[in-house]
Amino acid sequence: MKEAPNTCDRLLDAAERLFAEAGFHATSLRQITQAAGVNLAAVNYHFGSKQALIxxxxxxxxxxxxxxxxxxxxxxxxxxxxxxxxxxxxxxxxxxxxxxxxxxxxxxxxxxxxxxxxxxxxxxxxxxxxxxxxxxxxxxxxxxxxxxxxxxxxxxxxxxxxxxxxxxxxxxxxxxxxxxxxxxxxxxxxxxxxxxxxxxxxxxxxxxxxxxxx
The missing domain is CATH 1.10.357.10 (Tetracycline Repressor, domain 2)
Structure with a gap:
């Protein structure tokens, strides 16, 4: 059985998809976390900032x-x-x-x-x-x-x-x-x-x- 992606991977997957569709500046952290199914604090925990996530x-x-x-x-x-x-x-x-x-x-x-x-x-x-x-x-x-x-x-x-x-x-x-x-x-x-x-x-x-x- 394929292992479910962890929080970090879900954030990266969602960010990559949304950045490709709308660009870096038009995509908000809230959109990324909603798409990833995680809370906003997860970005700060895993990456520290939107720029670091990019x-x-x-x-x-x-x-x-x-x-x-x-x-x-x-x-x-x-x-x-x-x-x-x-x-x-x-x-x-x-x-x-x-x-x-x-x-x-x-x-x-x-x-x-x-x-x-x-x-x-x-x-x-x-x-x-x-x-x-x-x-x-x-x-x-x-x-x-x-x-x-x-x-x-x-x-x-x-x-x-x-x-x-x-x-x-x-x-x-x-x-x-x-x-x-x-x-x-x-x-x-x-x-x-x-x-x-x-x-x-x-x-x-x-x-x-x-x-x-x-």
């Missing part, structure tokens, strides 16, 4: 996804070859596509939340998520820099932002069915963009060591 909704999905990305990145770096750049980008893109297509309704709902996070221009949320996952972006930026030693640090940072945006929009498209083929296309697209950008923005020898925090 971050927890993201962490529940992104912690596992980024762990899978880093594991795949380690494998790619341990088997370095001429196509290291594509392997690094594959480690970033493919786990995300696999997660979305492996959990159709759940994945699409979470992608809607990610899109809202981009669109809402919530600076506090962006800072919170950047702080949570800066180490992940840094690892990938460093791996790309090793694969493309002539790339300027600022160029890598911008290109990673482009890749994140393209990936998020792609994952949010519910009609896309062939996840592996789409992931491969996106990897080729991103690799071409990164290599092409070197010609436009080459590294300058006097630049300081790269510090990339998204």
């Amino acid at each position: 971050v927890a909704v993201f962490r529940r999905r992104l912690d596992a996804l980024n762990a899978a990305r880093l594991a795949r990145l380690d494998e790619a770096l341990n088997t370095a070859s001429d196509d290291t750049l594509e392997a690094v980008l594959d480690a970033f893109v493919t786990p995300a596509m696999a997660w979305t297509h492996g959990r159709a309704e759940e994945g699409h709902r979470f992608m809607r939340i990610l899109m809202r996070a981009f669109a809402d221009q919530d600076e506090q949320l962006h800072r919170d998520l950047s702080a949570e996952y800066a180490h992940v972006m840094r690892r990938f930026a460093e791996a790309i820099a090793r694969a493309l030693p002539d790339a300027a640090p600022d160029t890598i940072r911008r290109q990673l932002d482009f890749i994140v945006g393209a990936l998020t929009h792609t994952m949010a498209e519910s009609r896309l069915q062939d996840g592996p083929a789409i992931a491969a296309d996106l990897v080729r697209f991103a690799a071409a963009g990164l290599r092409g950008s070197i010609q436009t923005h080459p590294k300058i020898a006097s630049q300081r060591p790269m510090e990339i925090v998204r």
Whole structure:
């Protein structure tokens, strides 16, 4: 028999669903607790604030996804070859596509939340998520820099932002069915963009060591 979700999970489930439907600011804590079937004090007990609850909704999905990305990145770096750049980008893109297509309704709902996070221009949320996952972006930026030693640090940072945006929009498209083929296309697209950008923005020898925090 399937175990019933605990209070914390019920709050996260309800918050994720309501945030996807109405957005972060339009959804009240009272709506979330009513949907979860718990009292208002439960939010303070488990999370402390609405902002902390929002971050927890993201962490529940992104912690596992980024762990899978880093594991795949380690494998790619341990088997370095001429196509290291594509392997690094594959480690970033493919786990995300696999997660979305492996959990159709759940994945699409979470992608809607990610899109809202981009669109809402919530600076506090962006800072919170950047702080949570800066180490992940840094690892990938460093791996790309090793694969493309002539790339300027600022160029890598911008290109990673482009890749994140393209990936998020792609994952949010519910009609896309062939996840592996789409992931491969996106990897080729991103690799071409990164290599092409070197010609436009080459590294300058006097630049300081790269510090990339998204």
